Amino acid sequence: MSDQGDRGAAVPAVSNWNLPNALTGVRILLVPIYVVLLMQDTVGTRVAACAVFVVAALTDRWDGHIARTRGLVTKFGTMLDTLADKILVVAALVMLSWLGEVPWWVTIVLVVREFGIMALKSLLSRREVIAPSSGGKLKAVLQMVALAVLTVDWVGLLGSELGPWMYWLGMVVLYVATAIAVVTAVDYVVKAVRIVRTGQSSKA
Template structure:
């Protein structure tokens, strides 16, 4: 495991997850709900920015590594899953949305691992639909964590629309990746 700047940022993103979750476990007398929302939102946004930044730096500095390629998506999935579970607990997101998004992440991660093992990882490389899904999620989650008006826009309804869009894109992208892998799955099944 190489500890370079991009991998350090990825580890930092993982270490920020307990801050997002822990904010909501602080007593209201120490941290009022409004401040909990602001803290969780701010930390989530910082973590999301490090996600973009660590990939950029890895390419720019020539510090890409197999470990970094493994750890980066794991950090993303942990961060999104933790935030979604908190949002379900807070009553801001329906559990079915969280199940769809988290279930897809587990399914596609397992599919990618299997495809890499059989030497066909290019078949399930990140596609535009996956990037669109991620953009919708990474915009919806902070809006739902913030849960208050911002520049005269009520963030909760906007976040809810986006999280349902993200859930639909999640299903669509899962179907896309499974269709891409289906020929190899069928080929392996007939052996």
């Protein structure tokens, strides 16, 4: 009897008040600190802003790893994590464009891509969950690296000889991330059209 009762017992729901979600909340709270530091636009505050950005980006790795390994994945946590990523990336792109470091067209392309794909996945979530592609994951990594590099005022920090090289290194990485973003966006749209028109799985 006890065995049957154990098998029939309901599995307790995972609380939204957990460590991964707390780390995600920290990432959101770090965004205004990053913005304020960048607005000062001094060599020191931009180095500090870079440090804040790196810590915020690392929490994205930590919260996901902890949630998966400890069985703390929740629907709310997944939604909050996605939103936190978008807020961090958009804030960095807009601020760096405002400072003249990143062309506005790059920011517009990446922001439209981020929210467009998020909306597309949300609309299709009842039919099928489109998993992140390897290209999308590579784009995310390159984007974070580029934004961290571009946050620093390398000319002010290293001088006019080495500074521009570091800046253009960041821009090259960002351009590559932008190209991958466009390609993967097209791939997502093709998969979405296939699912809507034929009901065929995107994995087919």
